[in-house]
Amino acid sequence: MSDVLLDVRDLERHFEGLAAVDGISFTVGRGEVVSIIGPNGSGKTTTLNLVTGALRPNGGTIALDGERIDRADSAKIAEHGIARTFQNGRVFATLSVADNIEVGLHSTLRANRPFRRLSNLFLLRWVPLLAELYIAIVGTPASRREQRRIDEVIAAEIDRFEARLGPRRDDPAYSLSYANRRRTEIARALALDPKLLVLDEPTAGMNQSETAEVLQQLLELKAAGQTILLVEHKLDLVMTVSDRVIVMDGGRIIAQGRPEEVRRDTAVVEAYLGRRRGLGGVDLV
Numbered sequence: 589m590s591d592v593l594l595d596v597r598d599l600e601r602h603f604e605g606l607a608a609v610d611g612i613s614f615t616v617g618r619g620e621v622v623s624i625i626g627p628n629g630s631g632k633t634t635t636l637n638l639v640t641g642a643l644r645p646n647g648g649t650i651a652l653d654g655e656r657i658d659r660a661d662s663a664k665i666a667e668h669g670i671a672r673t674f675q676n677g678r679v680f681a682t683l684s685v686a687d688n689i690e691v692g693l694h695s696t697l698r699a700n701r702p703f704r705r706l707s708n709l710f711l712l713r714w715v716p717l718l719a720e721l722y723i724a725i726v727g728t729p730a731s732r733r734e735q736r737r738i739d740e741v742i743a744a745e746i747d748r749f750e751a752r753l754g755p756r757r758d759d760p761a762y763s764l765s766y767a768n769r770r771r772t773e774i775a776r777a778l779a780l781d782p783k784l785l786v787l788d789e790p791t792a793g794m795n796q797s798e799t800a801e802v803l804q805q806l807l808e809l810k811a812a813g814q815t816i817l818l819v820e821h822k823l824d825l826v827m828t829v830s831d832r833v834i835v836m837d838g839g840r841i842i843a844q845g846r847p848e849e850v851r852r853d854t855a856v857v858e859a860y861l862g863r864r865r866g867l868g869g870v871d872l873v
């Protein structure tokens with residue numbers, strides 16, 4: 589088994605002539621925490637969207653565990669083992685915290701969703717629908733076992749954020765604080781036990797103590813061996829949690845290395861000093 593989990597080569601994505609991602613290559617090793625930083629509009633989110641299948645690349649390759657995923661859709665990529673959160677935090681507003689986590693597990697259902705592959709065949713797509721309906725009403729020993737497993741995973745994820753999400757387990761997501769919605773989103777991604785966890789600005793909109801809490805959780809995940817690809821503007825957090833930092837500017841990688849190497853890189857300092865306002869006034873050194 590190779591030490592490289594994610595292998596991105598010569599990745600490109602254009603939007604009407606604008607090279608949002610302009611031929612970048614990087615790897616994420618198993619158990620590594622790699623962060624992508626860079627000024628606003630430098631291509632960070634587009635890179636995450638390409639890795640997670642939300643966007644198709646115009647060129648280049650992406651491999652997870654040695655298998656090409658750059659032509660797969662986001663559902664398939666999730667099945668391959670990549671789970672993500674979004675820049676603006678996406679939860680189902682009317683569903684409870686527990687149900688939001690359960691929705692994330694839908695793709696892992698086997699006993700409760702038999703004959704799934706037939707859904708792609710126009711003439712036979714009613715077969716899985718009827719089977720799911722039958723199982724939902726009558727149930728089978730296997731479907732009940734699977735539901736127990738799902739319930740355990742939900743309980744474990746709520747435990748991870750016990751003090752925050754425990755008391756809100758059955759509350760609809762619209763009633764949660766912004767920070768709790770983001771925690772729910774992270775719990776939903778972690779419930780999939782992903783090979784690679786992709787986090788897009790997990791602390792956006794959070795105050796200092798909420799950010800410190802997220803940092804603590806990221807450090808715990810890292811200690812547990814979770815591989816993470818992170819986009820984040822808060823450089824203190826990035827420099828503390830990352831094994832390696834990738835710096836983007838204008839769709840390209842202008843530097844990558846250990847946090848202390850990147851901090852000293854003159855091209856990086858220039859890219860940041862030139863657009864300090866875009867970074868919310870955060871200094872690099």
Ligand SMILES: Nc1ncnc2c1ncn2[C@@H]1O[C@H](COP(=O)(O)OP(=O)(O)OP(=O)(O)O)[C@@H](O)[C@H]1O
Pocket residue numbers: 603606608626627628629630631632633634635
């Ligand atoms: N769907 C799209 N259509 C057109 N242009 C886009 C689209 N998505 C991104 N872009 C452009 O691509 C460039 C890179 O955007 P991207 O969101 O990846 O940057 P970013 O580094 O994540 O920025 P931020 O830190 O503000 O989130 C920007 O110029 C952006 O306007």
